Amino acid sequence: MPVAAPSSPNSAGSNAHAALHDVLIVGGGLVGASLAIALDRIGVDVGLVEATGAGTLPAVFDERNLSFAEATVNALTALGVMQKLRAATGAIERIHISRSGDFGRSVLDAARYGRSEFGRVVVARDFGEALEARLVELPRLTRYRPARFVGLDGDDGTFRAVRVAADGAEHVLRARLLVAADGTRSGVREALGIGSQEHDYQQSLFVTRVRGTRAPDGTAYERLTAHGPTALLPRGDRHYGLIHGVARDQTDAVASLDDAAFLARVQDAFGWRAGRLLACGTRSVYPAIRVLARNIVAPRAVLVGNAAQTLHPIGAQGFNLGLRDALTLAELIEQARARGTDDCGADELLAAYAQRRREDRDRTLAFSDGLARLTANDAPLLRPLRSLGLFATDRMPSLQAALVGGAMGYRGDVPMLCRGSASLERQA
Structure with a gap:
């Protein structure tokens, strides 16, 4: 051969x-x-x-929006990749987590940890x-x-x-x-x-970019529902990167919606924290497995x-x-x-x-x-537990620190490049 x-x-x-x-x-x-x-x-x-x-x-390398943790940004900078990005990236300065139907929410703020941001949002095509x-x-x-x-x-x-x-x-x-x-x-x-x-979550995830009456201010939103997350990520082009989860059996119905009806659905799931949603780009859909x-x-x-x-x-x-x-x-x-x-x-x-x-x-x-x-479990008995968890996370520094460390990519034995080091020799 x-x-x-x-x-x-x-x-x-x-x-x-x-x-x-x-x-x-x-x-x-x-x-x-x-x-x-x-x-x-x-x-x-x-x-x-x-x-x-x-x-x-x-x-x-499509229109998906990638959330790069700080550790990832460090490594890709050391490898000379971040410098090659031609489109603007968006800074993640805060992470806002809530769940539809539950009380409480958790807000992680990079400034509280002596950092300007947790990471960056990069469009997969640009990457x-x-x-x-x-x-x-x-x-x-x-x-x-x-x-x-x-x-x-x-x-x-x-x-x-x-x-x-x-x-x-x-x-x-x-x-x-x-x-x-x-x-x-x-x-x-x-x-x-x-x-x-393999585990099929029986969810489909719609991915696109959206523009609202309020430009991104560095906040990444994660709105959780029984049918999957609705996340808005602050891009660098005054748009948000959207991930909208729906039940698998609703995929075709949601895919057939025109832009106005799709935005109305997302607005209903997400709320008004980013203002009114005005426009969206081309949508792609992926199974959550x-x-x-x-x-x-x-x-x-x-x-x-x-x-x-x-x-x-x-x-x-x-x-x-x-x-x-x-x-x-x-x-x-x-x-x-x-x-x-x-x-x-x-x-x-x-x-x-x-x-x-x-x-x-x-x-x-x-x-x-x-x-x-x-x-995704909508059992009534779990609602107060989830609310208590969000409430505690927002007020207990030790719980927040654990979430922040994971969000920034620092779990386990972290590679040296993720810590901002360009080489093993430079560490010596």
Whole structure:
């Protein structure tokens, strides 16, 4: 079987035609592209398998609004990505949480913690363009595009052989470490024989941008209902990014609404905290489903991002968690290389990765899933408990601090880049 050649390599040297990479990443979306950048900065030979061709962004880079925690902003700045953003981003200075039908609310204010903001709101399309602008600068990266993962072709204990389809034929790529960054329905995860647990929340999430009579003032709103969240995120273009959850059996009816009727529905669910909603952009809709891989490592393979765990978007934890997956992996590889070990897929390294990701992953999954299930349960006996919880969170500094730490991306063993450090050497 022939060895695949890159359609548009970043470098013209012999590396561009190498059959064996240190790391082969399948999936050029948010997490996969970020990982490629993180690995290139420490001198790792990376191959990136992308489903879309040159000049085309993956579908994930659409009009979705991404909430970047402070830790994520720190890391993407160190990687040179935030500097590539051409569109304005929106600062999250406050987080306002309430639930329809319950008393009480919780307001988290960054100023109370000595910070100007908790993070930034970035449109996925703008982020995709910034990642692409950074990817083309990488001297060691080899990009295979358009190419599609087909399956595995054996493993002799020293590398993974991976079959990809490109140019109407199948080809083989080899890597000391294979990284699955190919999303919720990961073909790599399936080929590795790693099972998953799935929970369908029976909700659909409509995503768009809206404009109201009041411009965003730095407040991110999370209005919880039995049918899912309605969130307004402060963008940098005087619009709000909207996520509006509806019961799954209402999806078609809501999708058929014209803009005026859709805005009236959102206004009824959200209230008037942002004033009257006047206009909205193109709407997209996604199912709310949690998919959790039973393992995140296999021999010479690792899962990151949505391939490892796909979360309910409540609390905006998904991409932030996936990026910490990628940065932890890159940090461990950097540490191993500093000790003179160049094998990126060594068993010891992958065991350390699984151990380091455990606390952050478990706590973030528990928070996201617990909040989604609790707020969606409309049982009358739970209403006073939820109200008491919101009331207590708003008045107890210790509870607020726990929420704030998670919202800013500081859970578990946080990668150094998330703390604002540009390299391990700079930490020394």
